[in-house]
Amino acid sequence: MQPEAVSQPRWAKPLCRDFASVVDHHVLAEVLTIAASTQVISSQKLMSPDDGLGARLRKLIKIRQATQTSATGLMTLLTRFRWLQKAQTGEGHCITDEGRRVLALNKVAPDRFRIGVTEALHKYYTIPGWFIERLFALNPKGEGQIVLPAPRRRFKATKAMQSDCDWTSYLSDETAASIVEVNNRLPGSFPVDNKSWLDSVEREWNMLSAETNADGTLRKRRGTQKDKHTAKYGVRGRLLHAMREAAIKLLFSERWADLQPDFAFAPLSYRASQVWCPRLGELELIFYTDYHPDVSGRLIVPCANFRPSTTLRSIEDRFLPIGIRNPNGIHLALHHPQWASFRSMFAKDLFEVYRINSLRAKIRYISLLAVRDEVCRRLRISANRFDIFLEALYTENARGALPDIGIDSISVESDLRLDQRSDVGLNQRPVYVNRIPRSLIAIKSL
Numbered sequence: 001m002q003p004e005a006v007s008q009p010r011w012a013k014p015l016c017r018d019f020a021s022v023v024d025h026h027v028l029a030e031v032l033t034i035a036a037s038t039q040v041i042s043s044q045k046l047m048s049p050d051d052g053l054g055a056r057l058r059k060l061i062k063i064r065q066a067t068q069t070s071a072t073g074l075m076t077l078l079t080r081f082r083w084l085q086k087a088q089t090g091e092g093h094c095i096t097d098e099g100r101r102v103l104a105l106n107k108v109a110p111d112r113f114r115i116g117v118t119e120a121l122h123k124y125y126t127i128p129g130w131f132i133e134r135l136f137a138l139n140p141k142g143e144g145q146i147v148l149p150a151p152r153r154r155f156k157a158t159k160a161m162q163s164d165c166d167w168t169s170y171l172s173d174e175t176a177a178s179i180v181e182v183n184n185r186l187p188g189s190f191p192v193d194n195k196s197w198l199d200s201v202e203r204e205w206n207m208l209s210a211e212t213n214a215d216g217t218l219r220k221r222r223g224t225q226k227d228k229h230t231a232k233y234g235v236r237g238r239l240l241h242a243m244r245e246a247a248i249k250l251l252f253s254e255r256w257a258d259l260q261p262d263f264a265f266a267p268l269s270y271r272a273s274q275v276w277c278p279r280l281g282e283l284e285l286i287f288y289t290d291y292h293p294d295v296s297g298r299l300i301v302p303c304a305n306f307r308p309s310t311t312l313r314s315i316e317d318r319f320l321p322i323g324i325r326n327p328n329g330i331h332l333a334l335h336h337p338q339w340a341s342f343r344s345m346f347a348k349d350l351f352e353v354y355r356i357n358s359l360r361a362k363i364r365y366i367s368l369l370a371v372r373d374e375v376c377r378r379l380r381i382s383a384n385r386f387d388i389f390l391e392a393l394y395t396e397n398a399r400g401a402l403p404d405i406g407i408d409s410i411s412v413e414s415d416l417r418l419d420q421r422s423d424v425g426l427n428q429r430p431v432y433v434n435r436i437p438r439s440l441i442a443i444k445s446l
Contacts (some may be wrong), residue, residue: 007260010327014126014267016080019275021073022125024282025117027053028083031074032095032103035084040092043071081120115334118283119323127276128285129324129332130262135286135302137256139188143380144302147189148247149178150240152296157235167202171239175201178243178296185295192250200246201239208238244298245270281429284334284382289373291428293357299373303382306330318342335380339392346389347405349375354443368412368431368441387432394433406446413440 030053035041046052047068075093078084083099086092095103106113122128135144155174175198182190190197252268255261268276277300280286288300306326307319318341319333326332353374357366372386381389390412396402397410412433430437 009261009264011126011130011262016124019272021077022275022279023074025114028078028117029106029113031078032083032099035095036100036103040087040094042092043068043075046071046074080124114283115322122324128280129326130267131280132285132302132304132332133306133326134252134256138191138251142188145186145189146300147182147186147295148298149182149190149243150297151236152178152181155236161235167205172198182295182297196250200250201242204242204245208242248273281383284384287376287382292373293370299377301377301380303380304332304334307333339389344405347393349378351407351443354441365440365442368438369428371441372431383429390431391433401446403446408444408446411442412438414438415440
């Protein structure tokens with residue numbers, strides 16, 4: 001009998017798997033700006049409150065200054081890109097000619113700088129292109145839409161569960177119900193059978209004991225023996241982490257279903273996904289949210305696709321090819337619609353989603369973030385594209401009514417309702433209009 005042939009991984013082994021230094025591309029541009037203004041840059045300089053990165057917003061939470069770890073990681077990443085290099089004399093780094101070129105590009109064409117960062121990240125990590133291809137493999141009929149399930153919003157732990165770490169039928173029922181809800185509301189968004197899901201979540205739940213961290217590593221012992229069975233998380237938090245860990249392993253392992261393996265190892269861990277989702281969102285490769293009003297869990301939709309060049313020529317006003325290819329040699333293209341051709345479609349969906357949410361809440365001013373989440377899901381556009389399009393429509397409306405799309409007035413406000421001032425509200429990415437974070441919207445029809 002001939003030995004069974006071993007299938008070779010489709011994607012090349014990444015040059016790097018250390019994701020800790022993968023940061024917002026705006027911060028990379030800021031580091032290059034600092035490096036261009038001085039002969040030598042160091043992590044200490046980046047940490048300086050006067051001459052370094054300084055304070056910035058992460059969503060609506062203020063980051064006062066860079067830490068030693070983040071500053072070192074930034075320089076490591078830019079050195080891999082060859083945009084920084086070791087200084088010839090002394091310690092520190094200096095900007096390269098290529099670094100100056102991409103920095104100049106950021107000033108005149110920010111979109112091209114962002115694409116350059118995307119291509120550089122793919123070269124070293126492979127995650128950007130591979131992740132988009134995997135999304136479409138998971139849910140081809142749903143155009144790559146995926147939900148990583150979470151406990152339903154009405155799920156509540158009993159008092160007895162707070163002190164008991166055992167897996168129970170109540171938890172099992174909630175775990176099963178979570179994927180029923182997801183697939184009822186967004187069909188095909190979690191393509192995993194019930195048994196595999198239950199087994200995986202129970203296994204991850206049991207790993208999240210007092211003796212282990214969320215990633216399975218041993219936790220430092222502290223406290224007395226009576227703390228042995230006290231979980232690190234509350235019951236809901238622990239079940240959420242168990243579900244998220246299980247979902248990542250089931251959906252983003254070496255292979256999907258019976259297809260040829262993508263890698264010779266698991267390409268994406270739970271911890272890595274917590275870094276990569278924000279980065280891919282900022283780079284406009286995906287839109288993701290943990291707070292979509294109609295589903296409990298993390299919703300992910302691709303804002304890019306691998307398209308043959310013949311297809312791209314027919315829709316070149318909507319898709320922008322970039323320098324990333326899949327193993328079949330097909331280019332990745334960003335869904336990058338232009339305002340002139342996309343205006344009517346955007347305005348129609350914006351008003352329809354606003355109307356649905358306003359009727360449901362029975363108030364005029366509703367959460368702009370909830371509207372954004374559904375519009376981006378429907379149109380497969382990034383959060384950044386949404387900001388640009390809303391600002392364009394808002395600016396038009398400031399000059400008068402928009403009779404061709406049936407809108408009399410659009411109001412956007414920065415006030416935060418009580419529910420938006422919680423940790424949940426502050427952790428959502430705001431919508432920016434005229435560089436001001438906005439959180440509420442009201443639309444009046446003609």
